[in-house]
Amino acid sequence: MALVAAAALALLFLLAVAPSSSRGALQVGFYNGKCNGTDVESAVKSIVASRFSSDRTIVPVLLRLHFHDCFVKGCDASILLDGTGTEKTAAPNLSVRGYDIIDQAKSALESKCPGVVSCADIIAIATRDAVVLGGGSQYSYSVQTGRRDGNVSLASEALKNLPGDSFSASQAIAAFKAKGLSASDTVLLLGAHTVGVTHCSFVRSRLYNYNGSGKADPAMDPALVLKLKSTCPQNSTANNFILLDQGTALTVDNSYYKQILANKGILKVDQNIAVDGLTNSTVKSLASGSSFPTLFAGAMVRMGAVQVLTGNQGQIRKSCRVVNK
Ligand code: HEM
Ligand SMILES: *[C@@H]1O[C@H](CO)[C@@H](O)[C@H](O)[C@H]1NC(C)=O
Ligand SMILES: *[C@@H]1O[C@H](CO)[C@@H](O)[C@H](O)[C@H]1NC(C)=O
Ligand SMILES: *[C@@H]1O[C@H](CO)[C@@H](O)[C@H](O)[C@H]1NC(C)=O
Ligand SMILES: *[C@@H]1O[C@H](CO)[C@@H](O)[C@H](O)[C@H]1NC(C)=O
Numbered sequence: 001m002a003l004v005a006a007a008a009l010a011l012l013f014l015l016a017v018a019p020s021s022s023r024g025a026l027q028v029g030f031y032n033g034k035c036n037g038t039d040v041e042s043a044v045k046s047i048v049a050s051r052f053s054s055d056r057t058i059v060p061v062l063l064r065l066h067f068h069d070c071f072v073k074g075c076d077a078s079i080l081l082d083g084t085g086t087e088k089t090a091a092p093n094l095s096v097r098g099y100d101i102i103d104q105a106k107s108a109l110e111s112k113c114p115g116v117v118s119c120a121d122i123i124a125i126a127t128r129d130a131v132v133l134g135g136g137s138q139y140s141y142s143v144q145t146g147r148r149d150g151n152v153s154l155a156s157e158a159l160k161n162l163p164g165d166s167f168s169a170s171q172a173i174a175a176f177k178a179k180g181l182s183a184s185d186t187v188l189l190l191g192a193h194t195v196g197v198t199h200c201s202f203v204r205s206r207l208y209n210y211n212g213s214g215k216a217d218p219a220m221d222p223a224l225v226l227k228l229k230s231t232c233p234q235n236s237t238a239n240n241f242i243l244l245d246q247g248t249a250l251t252v253d254n255s256y257y258k259q260i261l262a263n264k265g266i267l268k269v270d271q272n273i274a275v276d277g278l279t280n281s282t283v284k285s286l287a288s289g290s291s292f293p294t295l296f297a298g299a300m301v302r303m304g305a306v307q308v309l310t311g312n313q314g315q316i317r318k319s320c321r322v323v324n325k
């Protein structure tokens with residue numbers, strides 16, 4: 001019996017990892033020696049560092065860009081494609097930025113070695129560099145490369161695949177599971193909300209009319225409700241910014257978890273993972289210990305491997321905004 005159970009488990013495991021079998025083709029240092037003596041990762045890093053020195057928001061901008069890319073048709077740079085009806089025109093993309101720095105890195109690399117470095121890898125490398133700039137060397141990880149660029153981008157895919165801001169913990173876990181990521185990866189990757197902003201439009205109902213009650217969400221700290229009400233007046237059309245981490249908004253750290261445990265989650269999904277029995281123990285341990293940097297780095301590597309194109313799949317775009325003719 002035990003043997004049958006073990007075999008069944010092994011089979012389940014194989015089935016679970018099968019969709020990402022192309023993962024094996026990603027490798028650390030894929031571009032070594034492939035760009036006419038230019039170190040591809042260093043070239044990207046210097047562009048990200050230079051941007052960071054004048055604009056720290058490059059950290060949240062790249063994190064969100066990488067997430068949206070990977071969750072819609074895999075990490076294939078499909079989010080970068082211009083055109084009517086592409087992913088970037090879908091509602092959840094709202095305020096996704098960072099297209100310009102990817103263009104900048106792409107043209108720098110095309111001038112050294114045309115047609116060699118994929119846009120999808122540039123996003124992955126640049127995001128790793130931004131995380132380290134925002135959090136320090138303990139957040140560093142060896143980024144895997146060898147992704148190829150996709151040639152299809154559909155807004156409808158974005159709507160279908162991106163999780164909603166009011167998802168329950170179990171809905172969020174299911175959305176990540178559909179990408180081959182675990183419940184703990186869900187909690188770890190939401191830790192990216194340690195940087196960056198949202199807008200009043202995502203929070204207003206929690207402040208004024210939670211679930212049709214005509215009152216604020218009782219799960220939100222009352223002092224935070226007052227503070228956010230002044231940023232987001234009830235009948236105002238102004239869509240002001242709100243920091244996702246009300247503690248240390250400028251740095252990549254574990255402050256997000258401390259905030260949500262103090263009922264200071266901004267999006268409903270942030271608050272949900274702090275209280276739900278499926279995720280609360282992970283949140284507690286990340287808030288109190290020093291394990292976040294290493295665990296976050298590992299989760300970023302796994303997110304970066306979601307449904308990638310490798311080998312001779314897809315293409316290496318000449319411009320990140322258009323499919324090669
Ligand atoms: C259940 C999963 C998630 C949901 C529902 C969610 C939702 C959102 C929403 C609604 C915003 C605000 C958008 C706006 O106001 O314009 C946001 C911002 C952001 N998200 Fe998430 N997110 C999730 C997971 C992630 C993951 C996995 C990452 C990266 C690893 C991430 C990184 C970010 C960052 C950095 C920002 C701030 C962007 C900026 O300041 O420009 N999010 N997210
Ligand atoms: C190296 O540079 C030359 C001249 O710009 C270019 O033609 C060639 O394709 C480059 N080699 C690679 C591997 O990119
Ligand atoms: C929202 O309201 C409905 C109906 O009044 C209730 O059944 C549900 O439990 C409420 N949900 C939350 C999260 O409070
Ligand atoms: C906002 O509008 C609602 C409904 O029209 C009204 O009941 C409320 O008093 C208004 N609030 C403020 C602060 O003006
Ligand atoms: C997590 O939530 C469950 C269900 O509400 C509760 O029984 C449990 O004590 C909580 N665990 C921690 C570590 O807070």
Ligand SMILES: *[C@@H]1O[C@H](CO)[C@@H](O)[C@H](O)[C@H]1NC(C)=O
Binds near residue numbers: 151323
């Ligand atoms: C897109 O790429 C796939 C292979 O990844 C290929 O079969 C298909 O013909 C390509 N479509 C276009 C429009 O280039």
Ligand SMILES: CC(=O)N[C@H]1CO[C@H](CO)[C@@H](O)[C@@H]1O
Binds near residue numbers: 088091093
């Ligand atoms: C860059 C981009 O195309 N952004 C789009 C995101 O989605 C909104 C709403 O659908 C569009 O108005 C933006 O143009």
